[in-house]
Every structure is written in structure tokens, then in C-alpha cells.
Amino acid sequence: MEVGEPDAFDAGSVVRPAADEPERAAEAALRPRRLEEFVGQRVVRDQLSLVLEAAMARGRAPDHVLLSGPPGLGKTTLAMIIAAELGASLRVTSGPAIQHAGDLAAVLSSLDEGEVLFIDEIHRLARPAEELLYVAMEDFRVDVVVGKGAGASAIPLSLPPFTVVGATTRAGLLPAPLRDRFGFTGHLDFYADDELERVLVRSAGLLGVPLDAEAAAEIASRSRGTPRIANRLLRRVRDWAQVRGDGHLSLDAARSALAVYEVDERGLDRLDRAVLDALCRRFGGGPVGLTTLAVAVGEEPETVETVAEPFLVREGLVGRTPRGRVALPPAWEHLGLAVPVASDTLFG
Numbered sequence: 001m002e003v004g005e006p007d008a009f010d011a012g013s014v015v016r017p018a019a020d021e022p023e024r025a026a027e028a029a030l031r032p033r034r035l036e037e038f039v040g041q042r043v044v045r046d047q048l049s050l051v052l053e054a055a056m057a058r059g060r061a062p063d064h065v066l067l068s069g070p071p072g073l074g075k076t077t078l079a080m081i082i083a084a085e086l087g088a089s090l091r092v093t094s095g096p097a098i099q100h101a102g103d104l105a106a107v108l109s110s111l112d113e114g115e116v117l118f119i120d121e122i123h124r125l126a127r128p129a130e131e132l133l134y135v136a137m138e139d140f141r142v143d144v145v146v147g148k149g150a151g152a153s154a155i156p157l158s159l160p161p162f163t164v165v166g167a168t169t170r171a172g173l174l175p176a177p178l179r180d181r182f183g184f185t186g187h188l189d190f191y192a193d194d195e196l197e198r199v200l201v202r203s204a205g206l207l208g209v210p211l212d213a214e215a216a217a218e219i220a221s222r223s224r225g226t227p228r229i230a231n232r233l234l235r236r237v238r239d240w241a242q243v244r245g246d247g248h249l250s251l252d253a254a255r256s257a258l259a260v261y262e263v264d265e266r267g268l269d270r271l272d273r274a275v276l277d278a279l280c281r282r283f284g285g286g287p288v289g290l291t292t293l294a295v296a297v298g299e300e301p302e303t304v305e306t307v308a309e310p311f312l313v314r315e316g317l318v319g320r321t322p323r324g325r326v327a328l329p330p331a332w333e334h335l336g337l338a339v340p341v342a343s344d345t346l347f348g
């Protein structure tokens with residue numbers, strides 16, 4: 001696949017289904033294409049730019065790169081940028097899409113020299129595929145198994161040098177041997193509000209919509225430190241301004257639109273509030289296990305853990321203890337409930 005056409009690569013079942021999702025298409029249109037357009041994350045950007053420049057100066061494929069961090073902070077975008085900066089093409093797959101080691105072997109053996117292979121959700125690779133990947137990353141070799149049972153033999157197939165870019169929301173789940181194969185690991189952190197404002201101004205320019213500075217600040221402050229959410233809220237405010245307003249993205253338009261979409265002034269959405277509500281009202285503030293909490297809000301545990309929880313923990317609303325999740329005093333206050341007296345000792 002060519003860089004800049006993230007959904008065009010076709011290798012059967014190992015490619016994530018992205019092309020037909022309008023949301024994905026809308027996101028793709030707003031992706032920065034080069035490192036200099038990538039807003040914020042200065043440390044990771046500087047480190048990555050060194051890794052890439054040094055590799056290009058040597059005329060070699062750079063070390064494998066692992067990007068970790070919560071969803072929507074720019075891991076996929078950075079993988080595409082890496083390929084673009086190297087002038088290389090990009091293959092896209094993901095841990096869950098690779099059912100068998102053979103699927104991965106097929107992708108690896110079709111790579112051209114210098115290509116970048118992006119493996120999203122790499123922590124979800126099945127163990128046999130993971131083992132095949134270690135060898136491929138270290139020795140640029142896959143062992144193709146021919147035959148079955150006692151007569152089976154492995155024929156080593158050497159691969160041209162390539163670069164794996166792995167993305168994970170759960171770096172801690174990666175087995176050490178796999179983690180060790182990455183020469184560079186970049187951790188993406190939540191964005192500051194002024195960085196999100198820059199993301200929004202850039203996106204509004206690309207969408208061709210007039211965005212007031214106060215509206216950008218308002219949307220940024222409710223975007224939970226996440227560019228994907230900022231861009232999504234921007235599109236919803238644009239809808240509101242076009243349908244109910246005069247097309248101008250003013251502070252009023254932003255506030256009215258965000259009220260319609262139930263994004264509160266702290267940036268909590270329906271799922272976040274459902275988690276807080278379940279924790280406080282249903283479980284008396286906890287501690288409660290992740291699975292029980294997820295069932296109570298009708299979501300997958302992974303969604304609660306990777307989508308809602310990092311933000312709630314970072315905001316000081318929820319705490320993680322060995323016995324489960326607990327509501328911290330600001331959670332009660334946010335819901336307009338009295339903080340239980342016992343919680344003083346629980347959190348103190």
C-alpha cells in the first residue's frame with residue numbers, strides 16, 4: 001500500500017476492516033502526513049526524528065519501533081508518518097486480525113526491502129505468531145513449515161530488511177522477548193489543551209470551517225487530552241453550526257452542540273458518567289472488579305479499561321487498588337453526590 005492510502009492495502013483477512021467506516025475515513029482526512037505537522041508529543045517526535053534521520057543517513061532500515069499509549073493519541077498516524085518520512089510503503093495489520101502464524105508468515109514473506117509493517121494492537125497477537133515475529137524481527141527470517149506430523153520440516157526463508165512499527169494500548173502485556181526486539185519505544189501521553197487547540201485549528205482549516213479561538217479552547221478542554229476526540233467533537237460542532245446555526249463555529253455553537261452530544265464541561269461522556277454512576281450509586285464507591293463494573297455499564301472490560309478508565313484515573317475521579325476500582329471524592333462531587341464519610345479513611 002502507498003503511504004497516504006491507509007485503507008488501500010489488501011491482503012485478505014489480516015487487514016483490519018477500515019475502508020468502509022465513515023468515521024475512519026473522516027479521521028484519515030485529518031491525519032498529519034509528516035512529522036513536522038504532528039502536533040505535540042515533542043519528546044517522542046524528537047527521538048523518532050533522530051532514529052529516522054540516522055537510519056536514512058546510513059541507508060538502512062531503522063530499528064523496529066514500538067508505540068504505546070491510550071487510544072486516539074496518534075499511534076497509527078505516527079506509523080504512517082514513519083513510512084512517509086522514510087519514503088517507504090506501509091503495510092497495515094493488527095494483532096487480532098492475525099489468527100494463525102501462517103497469516104503473519106504470508107505478510108512477512110511478501111514484504112519488499114525497506115517496507116514498514118504496522119501491527120496495531122500488537123499485544124493481542126497469538127503466541128505462535130508472536131514467536132514467529134521475534135525471529136523475523138531479529139534475524140529477518142521466517143521458517144516455513146512444510147508437511148505435517150513427524151515428516152514436517154522447516155525451510156528457512158530469508159527476508160529483506162524491513163521495519164516493524166507496533167502499537168499497543170497495553171505495553172505491560174507484551175512479553176519481554178517481544179518488547180526487547182524493538183530498538184525504540186515511544187510512549188504517547190495525553191495532550192495539553194493548547195496542543196489540542198492547535199490540532200483543532202489545523203483540522204478546521206482542512207475542513208474549511210470557520211472556528212473561533214474561544215470555541216477551539218472550549219472543544220479542547222472537553223476532549224480528554226485526545227486528538228481523536230477533539231476532531232470528533234469538532235465535526236459534531238460543525239454539524240450543529242450547519243444545521244442549527246449559521247455555519248460559524250462560535251463558543252455558543254460549541255457549547256450547544258456539546259450539550260446535545262452529552263459531553264460535559266469536564267469532557268466526560270456517557271460511558272464515563274455511567275462508570276462513575278455505577279461505582280458510586282451501585283457499588284457504594286467500590287472497590288469493585290473491572291469485569292463486574294463493565295457488566296454494570298454494559299460494556300466490554302477492555303473498553304472500560306482502555307477507553308474510559310485512563311482518563312478517569314488521570315482526572316483523579318477513579319482509583320485502582322489491588323481489590324478493584326474505587327470512586328475518589330471528586331467522582332461523588334462530579335455527580336452532585338455527598339462524599340461518604342467512610343471514603344476519608346478509604347482514600348486517606
Ligand SMILES: Nc1ncnc2c1ncn2[C@@H]1O[C@H](COP(=O)(O)OP(=O)(O)OP(=O)(O)O)[C@@H](O)[C@H]1O
Nearest residue numbers: 027030031038039071072073074075076077227228
Ligand atoms: N499529534 C497529532 N496532531 C494532529 N492530529 C493528530 C495527532 N495525533 C492524532 N491526531 C488525529 O487523531 C486521530 C486519531 O489518531 P490515530 O488513529 O493515529 O490514533 P491511535 O493512537 O492510533 O489510536 P488507536 O490506538 O485507537 O488506533 C487521527 O485522525 C489524527 O488526525
